[in-house]
Amino acid sequence: MFTKAFRVKTNTVIKGSDRRKLRADVSTAFPSLSADDLNELVPNKEELNVVKIYAHKGDAVTLYVLHRNPMFFQLEKQLYPTVYTLWRFPDLLPAFTTWPPVVQKLTGGADLMLPGVVVSSTGLQDVNQGGICAVNIVSNRAPVAVGTAAMSSREMRTSGMKGKGVNVLHTYMDQLWAFGDKTAPPVIPVTDPSVQAEADMDGGDSGEEGTEALALKTVGQNDSGTAAVESSCRNLQDLSLREGEKEETEEVQEEQEDSRSPQEQMDSLLLQCFLHALKSKVKKSELPLLTGTFLRKHMASCCPKGKNLDIKKSSYKKLSKFLQSMQKEHNLVRVKELSKGVDSIVEVDWKNPELCSFCIPEDWEPPEECAEDRESCEEVYKPPEITPLYGVTARLEPLFQDAQKKKGAVLHSSEVRIIITDYVKRNELVHETNKSYVNINPVLCDCLLEKSEYQEVMVLKWDDLFSRTLSRMQSCHQLQFPGQSPVVRKGQVEPIDITVASRGSNKKVTIIKNLEVFGIQPAAVADTLQHLVQASSILHDVPGAKERQLVQIQGNQVHHVGKLLLEQYQIPRKYIQGLDKAPKAGKKK
DSSP: OOOOEEEEEEEEEEEEEHHHHHHHHHHOTTTTTHHHHHHSSSSSSSEEEEEEETTTTEEEEEEETTTTTTEEEEEETTEEOOOHHHHOOOTTTTTTEEEEHHHHHHHHTTOGHHHHHBHHHHHHHHOTTOOEEEEETTEEEEEEEEEESSSSSSHHHTTTSSSSEEEEEEETTSSSTTTTOOOOOOOOOOOOOOHHHHHHTTTTTOOOOHHHHTTTSSSOOOOHHHHHHHHHHHHHHHHHHHHHHHHHHHHHHHHHHSSHHHHHHHHHHHHHHHHHHHTTTTTTHHHHHHHHIIIIIGGGGGGGGGGGOOGGGGGSSHHHHHHHHHHTTOEEEEEEEEEETTEEEEEEEEOOOOTTOOOOOOOOOOOOOTTTTTTHHHHOOOOOEEEEEOOTTTTHHHHTTTTTTTTTOOEEEEHHHHHHHHHHTTTOOSSSTTTTTEEHHHHHHHHHGGGGGGGTTOEEHHHHHHHHHHHHHHEEEEEEESSOOOOOESSOOOOOOOOOOOOOOGGGEEEEEEEGGGOOOOOHHHHHHHHHHOOOOOEEEETTTTTTTTEHHHHHHHHHHHIIIIISOOOGGGGEGGGGGGHHHHHOO
């Protein structure tokens, strides 16, 4: 995951409440840590930073950095320790042992295969499929990689130790390790005598042929192995130093080759990516093309590996000024404001000599797979199954007491009906002459009747009895996303809210909220709508709602938003609020 450079989005000091939450999350994820251990990893007073990054494949990752070293990284709400943390607590995770040459493969992005795992005399440590685990080497217990188990330890044994063992996420010497102080692993001697014997037989041999031969030897010798520990760590440290020296040498060579100022270099990079995008990315059928889309989708994908486009670091400062220059001075494109505040490229001079003579750089590499056609690579969205539920309140607790349902218990409507029916029959409350009525006893009176009805209402129809019970229960709901465990939440389902607001000069914008409730990514909706209606869109954090964003798009786009949600995302109409705000036929949007 971190084999290539990542992009830092934000780097902020953690808040007090978030610090406490992190401590609780670490304690829950790693229960073997003592209170002192938690104080060491998440101290109360020392500066702890939260760094939000995007990995090279687009994954959003949160880092927790202490004393310049990333201690944990969070991916899809799962917390993982880094090698810096595991060097302090080497027994924090179940570990798989392998040979030193394999580490070089892991740092290159490979996963750990089971034939490369050294099994100790005590056997494999117990892990479940998807469980977090570490990887160390035969001569040193200091972990050098972190990942998730590709299968359970039981499945590994039954497979004859064949296939993939660990899906590696982070390794020693990757970009996440380089984000810290780049220290080498400490020397932590191996305690298992059988594994130590393998290390002694290894004798510091780092060749792949030697590794394959050693994998066939029988485990069971009992020497000290101190020399093997020191030799292995020295090999890893030397490899780290060579990598660092190589990077420094490349940086010096680049600086010597390019004596231009950073601003001039960025201007040149902008022009190169602009010409590259026009020549190989933009099609005539795409015009008119939003300038923001052109920059994000086309120019960015033409940026050479290891470099980043940043218009603010150029002499132009703004995309609009850069495009004006391309129009006036180079006569390459024509830019026009098709709607207020939204610029689009409406024409390209494909016969322009500067564009015709441009050659795509030889060192340019195509972007990662799925970069050009993200829609085809994303999983197909499937709406959740929503089930209304009802919680037992304090007032109704006596009615559910016989069924052993206490306050807070959550039930389906069918379960409520069964419990109420059993209660009525058990207490012989069915009316003697008319079976469609139920006699009201003191418990039903206190639970279901208003004070004004105490002396007047003596019987209730069955349907009225059930409806009164459900109306006095706590509203809850269950969301069942395909392939995921059901999630139960209190209250009614928050509908997707579509509103139309006015901004300066009576300019209208459409605002969409609560997409996350249904598992819909706001960024995906914003991007789709921007291409659909050719209007600019933007995301805003929802005040007071953590991890919630709203989508704002120019103009009254309620009709398009409704069609997208109803047809593509298949959200039931009853869960979409504001569809009536669409512009009427014949009126200007």
